[in-house]
Amino acid sequence: MNNTALFGDLKGGKLALSAFVLALANFMVVLDMTIANVSVPHITGSLAVSSSQGTWVITSYAVAEAICVPLTGFLAGRFGAVRVFSISLLGFTIFSILCGLSSSLAMLVICRIGQGVFGGPIMPLSQMLLLRIFPPEKQSQAMGMWAMTTVVGPILGPILGGTISDNLSWNWIFFINIPVGVMCAFAAMRLLKSAETPIAKLKIDSVGLALLIIWIGALQLMLDLGHEHDWFNSGLIEILAIIALIGFTVFVIWEWTEKHPVVNIRIFRYRGFTIATLALAMGFGAFFSSIVLIPQWLQINLGYTASWAGYLTATMGFGSLMMSPIVAKLATKTDPRALACFGLTLLGGVTLMRAFWVTEADFFALSLPQIIQGFAVPFFFIPLTNIALASVRVEEIASAAGLMNFLRTMAGAIGASIAVTIWDDHAKVARSEVVGQLHVEETQRSLAQLGFSPDGALGMISNLVDKEAMTLSINHVFFILATIFVVAGLIIWLCPRPKGPVEGGHAH
Structure with a gap:
């Protein structure tokens, strides 16, 4: 029995509206992964906490989401996919309101965990329901639209986050979810009623x-x-x-x-899946670390506004949008290991470019690596997903995809935490090295001749030393991240070459 017979009322306008609601819900959740990145300096300033503590706002959401992704299948089977999807959207919206109302870091982090718990099932369920409501001949188009929202979300996140933080307040980056979440939840309940999945009393691995x-x-x-x-x-x-x-x-x-x-780790018995997932986790951990660090460094050190930090971060999106369909076609004709190795090595080269950034760098020098990175991302993401899912049996693809997304998200959260810690710690080492090479009294005399008071001159020197130390430290982190990319690009050759393509649509 095909989808048209099952969901006969979902035709024409209703089908298009249902697809739009599912894509919009997915877009909102993906957007929330990056919208807070450029707003961290605003949040830390408002709540009077350090920049390393501010990163908890990003990592707490990612960790909570990662834990809930493997539960999606159980929840959908036990309560029905449409019901779980609608409740997840309402829960996500409620916690978005609470995030915006937070008056302390502890409250904000707890509410971000709540967002992640309810946001976790939305992405996989939106993908599953799209495949469920469309007939087989139109499923690839539906997946194309779904994939586009997944790519566009991280591009618009920093721009929206920066613009809202600069012109309103950081609280509104969470309040903008309210109309979208409520509308999508009630629309899903009304439109997708006929597409509800059967429920059964499933055993959970508590x-x-x-x-x-x-x-x-x-x-x-x-x-x-x-x-x-x-x-x-x-x-x-x-x-x-x-x-x-x-x-x-x-x-x-x-x-x-x-x-x-709850997590089928027996899938690691496939060498292709294990190596591809390891390379994907390493690559995504390094990638996510850089997109968390760069906006903070731009605002703290270079005086960028959150809006301009968002524009610079988002320049990577154009290359990703352009190359995604091209790489998807190439992946069917070329050895995916070669494509993945190229993408990861290019990301390593781009990150190495950043390891030589200076405090006086202009917008073009800072955005060039971002633009090149945008072209490289699909080369590592699409082929590695294909290799991993092509390595397992058809009946294990759902479990494999859940496990892969779980590890990827966890790698991003852990990578960001470690990168921010190294940046902060190494800045102290770099500061003592800069001070050791600096002739403070001579510099102070020179500034006094320009009309600075002794205290004013010392303050200016201290500020300059701090900026240089932060730049040297972030360069150190980028060098480490570049090494991780290159290692991930090399280990992919330990995979056996996939014998055939992944079953239709799963690689998305």
């Missing part, structure tokens, strides 16, 4: 889920709090590290032996 939350929560807390607690000189960080290690070990053993695991 032990596996509890272990997953414990070890990931402990690991992320360790990474987020480690910097300000002086890492392993703190008893709290040591306890969190032990919990994360033991929790992870027990989780792996449990999931390997469980009949209905």
Whole structure:
């Protein structure tokens, strides 16, 4: 029985409107991954916290979302895909309101976790429901529209985030979700009623889920709090590290032996899937770290407004939009390992360009690596997804896609936390090196001749030293990220070449 027979009332205008609602919901969730990136300096200033603490706003959302993605299949099977989709949208909207009303970092981070919990199922369910309502001959077009919202979201996120933070306040980056979330939720309930999936009393791996939350929560807390607690000189960080290690070990053993695991880690028995997913996680971790760091450095060091930091960050989007369909075609004719290696090596080269940035760099010098990066991203993302999903059996593709998205999102959150910590820590080392080479008294005398007071001259020198130290430190981080990209590009050759294409549409 085809889709047309199943959902006969979804034709013409109703079908188009349903597709628009699903794509718009996906766009809103993807947008929220990057909209806060350029707003972190505004948020940290408003809540009087450090820039490394401000990054929790980004990582808490990503971690919560990563934990909930593997649960999507169970929730849809137990309660119905349309019902879970609509409730997720309403929950996401409620927590968006609470994020905007937050008056402390603790409240904002808790509400961002709530956003991530409800946002996690929206992306995979929007994709599943699109495939469900369209007949087979139109599914590739539907997936093309879905993929476009996934690409456009991260481009518009920094621009919208910057413009709203500069002209209104950071709170409005969350309030703009309200009309979209409410409209999409009620439209989905009305329009997609006939596309509801059958429900059954499924068994959930509650032990596996509890272990997953414990070890990931402990690991992320360790990474987020480690910097300000002086890492392993703190008893709290040591306890969190032990919990994360033991929790992870027990989780792996449990999931390997469980009949209905929350995360099907047995899929790692396929070498192609394991290597491709590892390369994807490494690449995405390095990529996400750079798009979190760059807007903060532009605003703190170079005096960019949030809007201009957003424009510069978004220049990468044009190349991604242009190359995605081309790479998708190339992936069917060329060895995907070669495409992935090219993309990751190019990303490594681009990141190495950033490792030589200076405080006086102009907009073109800063945006050129972004533009080239945009062309490189589809070369690493699309072929690696194809290799991973082509390596598993057809009946395991859903589990493989869930596991791959989980690891990719986790790698982004963990990578961002570590990168911000290294940036902050290395800035102190770089500052002492700059001060050691600087003739402070001579510089102070020169500034006094220009009319500066002794205190004013010292303040100016200190400010310049801080800026140079931050720039040297971010260059150090970019050098590390460039190395990670190159290593990921090399290990992909350990994969066996895929024997055939992925089953229709799954690679999206």
